[in-house]
Amino acid sequence: MLNTTDFRSDNVTGASPEVLRALEAANAGSADPYGEDGLTKRVQGKLAEIFETDCAVFPVATGTAANALTLATLTPPYGAIYCHEAAHVNVDECGAPELFTGGAKLVAMAGAGGKITAADLADRLARSGKGVVHQVQAATVSLTQATESGTTYKPAEIAAIAAAGAKYGVRLHMDGARFANALVGLKATPADITWRAGVTALSFGASKNGALAAEAVILFDKQLAEEFAFRRKRGGHLFSKMRFLAAQLDAYLEGDLWLRNARHANAMARRLADGLARIPAARLAQPVEANEVFVHLPEKTIAALEQEGFGFYRWDNAQLLRLVGSWNTDPAGVDRFLAAAARHAAVAV
Amino acid sequence: MLNTTDFRSDNVTGASPEVLRALEAANAGSADPYGEDGLTKRVQGKLAEIFETDCAVFPVATGTAANALTLATLTPPYGAIYCHEAAHVNVDECGAPELFTGGAKLVAMAGAGGKITAADLADRLARSGKGVVHQVQAATVSLTQATESGTTYKPAEIAAIAAAGAKYGVRLHMDGARFANALVGLKATPADITWRAGVTALSFGASKNGALAAEAVILFDKQLAEEFAFRRKRGGHLFSKMRFLAAQLDAYLEGDLWLRNARHANAMARRLADGLARIPAARLAQPVEANEVFVHLPEKTIAALEQEGFGFYRWDNAQLLRLVGSWNTDPAGVDRFLAAAARHAAVAV
Amino acid sequence: MLNTTDFRSDNVTGASPEVLRALEAANAGSADPYGEDGLTKRVQGKLAEIFETDCAVFPVATGTAANALTLATLTPPYGAIYCHEAAHVNVDECGAPELFTGGAKLVAMAGAGGKITAADLADRLARSGKGVVHQVQAATVSLTQATESGTTYKPAEIAAIAAAGAKYGVRLHMDGARFANALVGLKATPADITWRAGVTALSFGASKNGALAAEAVILFDKQLAEEFAFRRKRGGHLFSKMRFLAAQLDAYLEGDLWLRNARHANAMARRLADGLARIPAARLAQPVEANEVFVHLPEKTIAALEQEGFGFYRWDNAQLLRLVGSWNTDPAGVDRFLAAAARHAAVAV
């Protein structure tokens, strides 16, 4: 069941055996539908404990659903959502946030390492026309943790961004499709990088880190829960047999499976990065802080690696590769990739 | 794993063992994400064969998603969707069709047995203001098969409705959350009650009949496929690890599991209906043509059954019960229910 | 400038001379755009005085805009708006409320004389699934005053409806496209039939009663004002040269022009009704309480009147006519119509 040499994304691999076994176990007997079952309640309890706070939890099946439904709960139709220009919500969701918000505007910001800064945000908000009827109204900031560049926001960075927003009544959403990878990379607690730093709502990802298709929206402001529930149903994202979503999350959280999975994925990315650092023709494009590696390689090297069947994506259609470590990435596969890269790069130069 | 005495809905029971085993099998190795995997292609092939026609197939996880995305593809924002007043799309989806269409209007029609008639539709369309700028424009008819009253539309009824609509450029959607139950009840072919009768798009349900959470949107007009694909993604309904949706559908279709499951569910409903018919105080409210039974019973009888722990829903908060047969309903449980009902009804009168 | 024999609608006639002169006067010099001008402020003051309460006032140009923007401010996307089945918002706005609310649902209710009752509303709300995630949530009731049948809601009727709604957190909108006609018909004060009876927001019509194109949205709950302002702008309904909307409303309210116009229109409807009552073959379909008359006449009579060039609409494409009195309807024209109707009806029978 190991993923040997497919580094394209953490969504090309399967699910943890524990998660599959949990589905099997959840299948016994009948259960109240639509989230009134015991498993869903148990997941809520586990997450409240993990995040050290009372919070509202809503399982959904995709990250796009988690993000878009949450942004819609935080943002009026005439609102604006500030995010990094490379954010998944901005470029990879085919306009889901715009659909679910009823036409809010995503304001894309540049920023090194896939991150926006509190200073840039403060500057944008100061010029955003708050209260002016002609302009969409700043309502929400969305951060991706870990970012699309494989970097992470540190607790102090998050808190500074939250504070810059709060000055204008702007609330903070965190897209945590790779939350576990960020967390273990940061060596912080879940609370430290969310509500304690000013995050109002989190898309807590599991699909990329060992689940089949499961995410949890976590609302640290429970007053948002009622509206969210209607939006989830209306979006077609309320499962009748909810226990099968909950079972995935339950197993994912049980015995720290989610952290073990993330640690392995991050370790594989680190192994890739360290190996690539020893290849003179390779140049890491971003610091490796979670489970993604971005590396420049010569065109001939890339072509040769593609030829050999290694799986990865080219970024921006250029000589920049993204390599992603997964919960089940085979270290031996990593080493084979590194050996091949070193061999081809030596020839290419 | 049998469902003994919970007749509330076919969504309170679990999944067929074959479906769970298919998830296990699908978990091996890596796979192309977002529906480019082999399993998804195989499901498309199977459905094309079953429906005896080339068609576009899109797996999604919920019936509400299947319906709302399909209606949005068929209906402009200034359009109208005609349906029975009790239709799931009208009363049980919290406005999902309105959200995904961008504000189209559902026009609710009365009709005996949960069904609308071609004559009523023709009359409504004749007065619908087609071409008049002040009125929403009739675009789509949505039929539920089997209906919310447990009845079914016969092929000739569907064809007549389709023809009445076609006169005004109106296309036909079928909400087939219980398509299999209708099909085996009608003893027709899948093609007979869909595209051959004029259906343009079908929500092909599996979740209620043995899957965990899987439906397939089937577009008989393949020109709708491109738009549908963007709407699915934008709705947050495109799964990254699509193979796990596809695996459910694949197992569901394999070896006619879907038909066997539906036959059992229908047989259990029939067994319930036949037993109730022998109770003088009981009165069946609808003909039983699929897997649902609607029965009037004295209040005291109902209360006593509730007291004993039998599961069912009261309809309209009244002395009308809905009892649903599932793929794994235990005949012995049915018999216990019937015995208890007979016993309590004898006392109640 | 008199409107002689065109009884089709109060929107086929022109504007009061006073309104046109006000446009001329408003044209002098430059003015702050977007409603910051002095005329707009003056209109706000006048309406606050007329309605005997502090309120927020937003001029717009069409009744559909007034209604839809107001409903959107009162109703979440997952909300429901209860109204009479013949309500303009339900049948004559091509889905504008659905667009501006982001897909809320209009729940159409039957009711004699174009009116819904508090009892029916209470019954509907009790069964509306408040708090149930599968159902759209009752949020707003919209009454038309005067109704589409030419009748009016009395203060006590409005208050009872408001109270029935308030029990479920439902707020009251009044579509006052013919508010002046209702008001003078009821011999009530503006406050009596709006906020004092529980109305939260009013579409205050002027276009049909002497303006070119001007309505005012009046929000009796001023906390709604901020959101409304953004929705108006975003809807394309904020005029840059707002003074030209305000000037119409200012002249409309000045010296009770609006009431004089409405009294004339109502008197003409009364004159029509009284005359028709003397024709044996004629039968009034509704009580005449404002400026509209609904009357059954023999087909031959109707055809003959059409032949002679009298203007009116057939209702439901049947032998039911709607005749509308306008601010400038010529009494002599009314009498000519009545004479012709009597003459043709005598022959027709």
Next chain:
Amino acid sequence: MLNTTDFRSDNVTGASPEVLRALEAANAGSADPYGEDGLTKRVQGKLAEIFETDCAVFPVATGTAANALTLATLTPPYGAIYCHEAAHVNVDECGAPELFTGGAKLVAMAGAGGKITAADLADRLARSGKGVVHQVQAATVSLTQATESGTTYKPAEIAAIAAAGAKYGVRLHMDGARFANALVGLKATPADITWRAGVTALSFGASKNGALAAEAVILFDKQLAEEFAFRRKRGGHLFSKMRFLAAQLDAYLEGDLWLRNARHANAMARRLADGLARIPAARLAQPVEANEVFVHLPEKTIAALEQEGFGFYRWDNAQLLRLVGSWNTDPAGVDRFLAAAARHAAVAV
């Protein structure tokens, strides 16, 4: 009636006397509502003649309505609209295009002089993910003519942009809020800078150039007309007494009033620009190609001009002024402004 020293915008001045007289004339008698009147038809004829082509014409009252309704007709909800980052549709309409399209995305492009280039567009479109389900789909380009920087697109520039878009099935919208100013600045024909250069739909402005509140949407592809009509109604932008919108446009076009007004406005901008060019401390920020002047002045000079009561806006809250010439700007006022600016600037340096 002259506008003496208020250069803030062309929306702070009143309407041409000819336009007001036309309203008076239109007020006689009754007229078919909703655009079925003779005046509306006459305007359609005039515009077809002026643009030398058969086209569909829809009067609306605001530029935001014209733009947003047109973009919604050209762009699916999952579509993208490319425009300059300073475009009115992007920054000054509070998200109207997002509302009316159902959540399409505006893609903002940088560009000197308020203009985008065909080369930049081609580059963006090549990387836009056409056909990729995760990305919004390029559908429309929107150009402002004259631009928000007071510059104009030449026919060849428009044609190149249209061609770059056409390669990807992208259609061209022109926001012509200041179309007349651009036209007389370019010394081109209306056809040359619209359909002959590849423009599919035009927002033809009149409000800023002598009307009270009137714009015309001109669809050069008449197949778009049916959909547009429903969208206009549903947006609350269909006037019942349409003749009063049409009368403004009719007078605006009659005897080339629109061109005379624009020539005067442009001449006043030119007079301002020429005068400012003679002030050493002043620096024009943009070429003056229509009726807007952007000029850098020392802070002290600006403050002194504000103190004297001259009307203008600061751009970006900085030492950059926007001065707008209007159809009725008083040359003597311009000269007074220039004298004051020269006097204060001499001191300031």
